[in-house]
Amino acid sequence: MGVPEENKLQYLTGFGNDFGSEALPGALPVGQNNPRVCPYGLYAEQLSGTTFTAPRSQNKRSWLYRIRPSVTHEPFHPLNFPAEQLTADFERAVVTPNQLRWRPFSIPTDDVDFVRGLFTICGAGSPGKKDGYAIHVYTASASMDDCCLGNADGDMLIVPQQGGLRITTEFGIMEVLPGEICVIQRGMRFSVALLGSNARGYVLEVFQGHFTLPDLGLIGSNGLANPRDFDTPVAWFEERACNYTVIQKFEGELFSASQAFSPFNVVAWHGNYTPYKYDLAKFCPVNAVAFDHPDPSIFTVLTCPSAVPGTAVADFVIFPPRWTVAEHTFRPPYYHRNTMSEFMGLVRGMYEAKQEGFSPGGASLHLCMTPHGPDTQTFERAILPDSQQPSHLPGDTLAFMFETSYTPRVTPAALGSPHIDRNYYKCWMGLKSHFDRNWTPNAEPEGEAPPHANGN
Ligand SMILES: O=C(O)Cc1cc(O)ccc1O
Numbered sequence: 001m002g003v004p005e006e007n008k009l010q011y012l013t014g015f016g017n018d019f020g021s022e023a024l025p026g027a028l029p030v031g032q033n034n035p036r037v038c039p040y041g042l043y044a045e046q047l048s049g050t051t052f053t054a055p056r057s058q059n060k061r062s063w064l065y066r067i068r069p070s071v072t073h074e075p076f077h078p079l080n081f082p083a084e085q086l087t088a089d090f091e092r093a094v095v096t097p098n099q100l101r102w103r104p105f106s107i108p109t110d111d112v113d114f115v116r117g118l119f120t121i122c123g124a125g126s127p128g129k130k131d132g133y134a135i136h137v138y139t140a141s142a143s144m145d146d147c148c149l150g151n152a153d154g155d156m157l158i159v160p161q162q163g164g165l166r167i168t169t170e171f172g173i174m175e176v177l178p179g180e181i182c183v184i185q186r187g188m189r190f191s192v193a194l195l196g197s198n199a200r201g202y203v204l205e206v207f208q209g210h211f212t213l214p215d216l217g218l219i220g221s222n223g224l225a226n227p228r229d230f231d232t233p234v235a236w237f238e239e240r241a242c243n244y245t246v247i248q249k250f251e252g253e254l255f256s257a258s259q260a261f262s263p264f265n266v267v268a269w270h271g272n273y274t275p276y277k278y279d280l281a282k283f284c285p286v287n288a289v290a291f292d293h294p295d296p297s298i299f300t301v302l303t304c305p306s307a308v309p310g311t312a313v314a315d316f317v318i319f320p321p322r323w324t325v326a327e328h329t330f331r332p333p334y335y336h337r338n339t340m341s342e343f344m345g346l347v348r349g350m351y352e353a354k355q356e357g358f359s360p361g362g363a364s365l366h367l368c369m370t371p372h373g374p375d376t377q378t379f380e381r382a383i384l385p386d387s388q389q390p391s392h393l394p395g396d397t398l399a400f401m402f403e404t405s406y407t408p409r410v411t412p413a414a415l416g417s418p419h420i421d422r423n424y425y426k427c428w429m430g431l432k433s434h435f436d437r438n439w440t441p442n443a444e445p446e447g448e449a450p451p452h453a454n455g456n
């Protein structure tokens with residue numbers, strides 16, 4: 001099969017559906033998963049995303065019909081990838097109650113592909129015990145060349161910040177641009193080609209469970225990320241003899257094996273365990289239309305639930321372009337200390353809580369109970385009376401947050417990174433006291449008090 005051009009890529013729409021796709025007519029067996037001989041002489045292979053016995057509502061698996069099965073490979077050998085750069089061992093990492101921020105991570109000038117450009121910032125738990133998560137950034141200047149990654153540790157939610165990615169998977173091909181995200185679930189093999197000369201972005205990897213859409217509760221049956229806006233690639237295969245390298249991430253370590261053919265040889269597949277992508281511009285935000293600042297959970301795109309209701313392993317939350325209209329309200333994020341920890345990144349534009357220092361391609365991390373909030377300039381602007389006009393948040397902005405319940409430990413490499421901003425704390429040092437012991441309710445500028453405060 002020829003490689004489809006960009007505008008020819010096709011997707012199946014819906015979230016978590018039981019999909020089926022065939023690249024050749026009749027390649028999907030009818031009425032059973034394991035015919036004695038599969039159509040076109042294909043091998044049947046099941047990829048499980050849950051235990052076999054997981055409740056039906058959570059059970060995930062897909063059947064892949066492929067030219068040769070994935071078991072046909074030379075033995076795996078350790079790749080000797082630097083453990084300080086990519087890890088799932090957070091016992092040796094560090095905790096700090098300090099606010100952390102990184103300037104944009106620089107993109108290598110020598111040839112570095114997506115896998116070799118992964119850099120672990122922080123994480124918690126362990127892939128072996130199937131709990132917790134890791135947060136990485138990637139910086140890449142080269143495509144993966146006859147090389148794919150399969151991650152035995154967990155699902156990877158990829159947030160491109162700069163440079164589009166063409167991701168070939170066993171299920172088909174997807175293109176993911178900045179402003180879009182994709183999820184490659186545990187075990188699915190994929191190869192990342194760069195659409196431009198380089199790429200940078202963020203990865204949230206969850207060691208337990210899978211991402212799902214959050215419940216909408218009283219919001220009703222529509223809004224936020226709508227299921228129909230998620231795209232799964234259609235089957236695509238190549239039959240190509242080559243020296244192909246399969247990299248397996250296993251307990252945070254990388255192993256590689258050679259095989260004599262492309263792993264993207266799946267002619268047809270069906271099931272509910274697939275990679276998918278989503279355009280964040282399709283997110284339909286719901287927010288305050290009268291007053292006050294709701295919690296950022298209103299902007300949850302995807303959540304990876306834990307066994308405790310309402311306590312996610314990790315939430316993926318965005319701060320999309322939107323109108324802000326709340327009256328008699330301090331509109332930026334409130335000052336706060338949380339039980340959950342917050343890793344933030346910026347895809348483009350400016351984040352509403354920071355006037356400077358938080359740049360696209362950079363990051364911040366506020367561990368649980370670490371105080372944070374708007375910087376001094378943002379605060380001083382937001383208390384001015386003229387801050388209350390309906391306004392569109394600074395231009396075309398897209399920040400996001402990985403909000404996690406286990407407190408992450410930060411890797412020594414991330415703490416010692418040349419990109420770390422050791423002056424971050426200074427952005428709050430100018431927050432002066434506005435306390436006025438002689439203040440009286442009448443001193444409040446006219447029109448500023450809430451209508452109900454004077455009985456109206
Ligand atoms: O810390 C942050 O900037 C993220 C955030 C945004 C918001 O609107 C409310 C709370 C919160 O943690």
Ligand SMILES: [Fe+2]
Nearest residue numbers: 336342366372
């Ligand atoms: Fe926060």
